[in-house]
Amino acid sequence: MPVFRNSRSLLSVILSFVCFLSAAGCSKGEPIYRIELLDCDPLLNDSSEYMVVLGDLQEYTGNQHYRPWLQHTMDWIWSQCRYGRKIRSILQVGDVTSNNSVGNWEVFMYHYRQVGKIVPTIVCAGNHDYTWGEDGWQIEDRYSTLFSDYVTYEGTPAEVIERFEPERTENVVIGLTLGGERCNVLVLEYGARDEVVQWAAAYVAAHPDQRFILLTHEFLTAKGVRISKGSSAEVQFVDQSCNTPEEIWEKLVFGNDNIVCVLCGHNGFVQRLFSPNATGREVPQILFNVQYQANGGDGWIQLWEFSPDRDTVVVRTYNTVRNEVLQDPNGTFEFGWR
Numbered sequence: 105m106p107v108f109r110n111s112r113s114l115l116s117v118i119l120s121f122v123c124f125l126s127a128a129g130c131s132k133g134e135p136i137y138r139i140e141l142l143d144c145d146p147l148l149n150d151s152s153e154y155m156v157v158l159g160d161l162q163e164y165t166g167n168q169h170y171r172p173w174l175q176h177t178m179d180w181i182w183s184q185c186r187y188g189r190k191i192r193s194i195l196q197v198g199d200v201t202s203n204n205s206v207g208n209w210e211v212f213m214y215h216y217r218q219v220g221k222i223v224p225t226i227v228c229a230g231n232h233d234y235t236w237g238e239d240g241w242q243i244e245d246r247y248s249t250l251f252s253d254y255v256t257y258e259g260t261p262a263e264v265i266e267r268f269e270p271e272r273t274e275n276v277v278i279g280l281t282l283g284g285e286r287c288n289v290l291v292l293e294y295g296a297r298d299e300v301v302q303w304a305a306a307y308v309a310a311h312p313d314q315r316f317i318l319l320t321h322e323f324l325t326a327k328g329v330r331i332s333k334g335s336s337a338e339v340q341f342v343d344q345s346c347n348t349p350e351e352i353w354e355k356l357v358f359g360n361d362n363i364v365c366v367l368c369g370h371n372g373f374v375q376r377l378f379s380p381n382a383t384g385r386e387v388p389q390i391l392f393n394v395q396y397q398a399n400g401g402d403g404w405i406q407l408w409e410f411s412p413d414r415d416t417v418v419v420r421t422y423n424t425v426r427n428e429v430l431q432d433p434n435g436t437f438e439f440g441w442r
Contacts, residue, residue, distance in 0.1 A: 137218050142176075142183040147407070147422065147429070150188060153283055155408040156181055156223075158196040159393045160369045162232045163400030165211040166202025170400030173425065177403050178215050180424040185222055192410075193280050194223050197369030197392060198230025198294065198321030200251075209254045224262040227255050228291045229274045230321040230370060231336055243340045246293070249274070268303050275300050277307060277316075283410030283417075283441060285315070287364070292320040292352070295337025297345040301355050308360045318357060318366045323349040324391040326372030328434065330379070336370065358382055365439065369393040374406075374421050374435030388439040390419065406435070415442040 148154060164174035185191055201208035216225060235248035252272040257264050265288070268275035274293040279286065288311075290304055308316055322337055324330060332350035347355070349368075357363050359382050366389040375391040394401035403425035409418040421435030422428070430436055 137214060139182055139218055140179045141186060142180055144187040144189075145180070145184055145424075145427065147420070147427070148184055148189040150190075151412060153190040153192050153410040155282060155410070156191055156194045157367065157392050157406035157408065158194060159401060159404065159406075160197060160199035160230060160232075160395040161212065161401070162199040162202040162208075162230075163395045164215075165200065165208040167400055171211065171215070173399045173401055173403050174215050177401075177405060177424050178219050180403075180405075181223065182219050185219075191223055192282055193289075194219070194225040195289065195317070195319055195367060196225070196227045197319070197367060198228045199232040199369065199395065200227060200230065200255075201233055204233050204235050204248070204250055206250065209250055213254055220260050220262075222261070224260065224278070224280060226262060226278050226280075226289050226291060226319065227251075228319045228321055229294050231294050231340060234294070234340075236340075241340060242342050246297075246341075246344070266307055268300055275303070284412070285442075287315045287317060290316045290318050290363070292318065294321045295335065295341050295346040296320065296352060298347065299345070301347050301352060305356045305360070308356070308363060312362055314362060316360075316363045318363055320349075320352070320366070320368055322370040323352070323366055323368035324371065324375050324377055324389055326375065326391075328375035328377045328391070330377060330389065353379070357387060361385060363387065364441065365390060367392070373397065374430065374432060376434050376437060378439075386440075392421070392435075404430075410441065415440060417441045 164170050200212050229249055229251045233249050233251050234243045237244045251274055255273045263279040264276050265279045266277035276291050278289045280289060293300060322335055330349050330353060332348055335348045337346050361381055361383045368391050370393060372391060372393055377389040378386040381387050392406045394404045397404055403423050405422055405424055407420045407422045416438040418438050421430035
């Protein structure tokens, strides 16, 4: 078990786990999610706005022993909202599931459902969210994923303003307000196809007065290098249209100055890369992935703070169980926003 900061936190996680096992065993109706009101976290203040980033969730959803840490994380988010803290959105970097199974998706929905009703929660598809072939690695059919069956955004505050394909959500534009200003999240599928990148580039170019965060699963290596060759998507999508992260950078990000930053997961834990675009502005590319941490993720999130008195975003990698900010410059830093 992890080191909890007080007995209440420990008791909360234990009771949450018991409640989950009880609810998961129900055969009729929607399982009842028993939210635990946690303490108001002093890291958050009442004047700033925040965005929460969730890393790869596959270990949480795929292993029942790690689900108390996922529940604690979601309870922490819900609790801070109850205390009036302005969490404006949640972004998740893909690999929601371990194996694209109905069971894994149901676990995610069980933990996400209540928070998703009050906070726009935006998700992208990772490689583990597709069905793999008999070799245990290649993805033979892009439409094998259950992603759009579960991530519909219906009945949530997330505003879908554009789709690449009707009724599907792997490639969408979602509108948000961050730091008091309008900002769109451009969500791209894993190993985006040529036609998807073309659609995205055309949409961003047609809206030069709007800001965009690009959310996609695979972009940086664990060492913070943009992937140009040998991406996982190249290997998994054999004989299918697929762009490497470097190609996505060149075709989409480099020439569009209104793409403020790129957010990804898939590799490592925390990393960042700043690269100049066509105007010379340094574009932050940020990696956050918790799957290799203890307990499937150990309660880690990234917390982005939008303060009214500064022109930068403060990024903190934060452990919601231990109330600990990661002392690593790749996980705790600032970047220009305005």
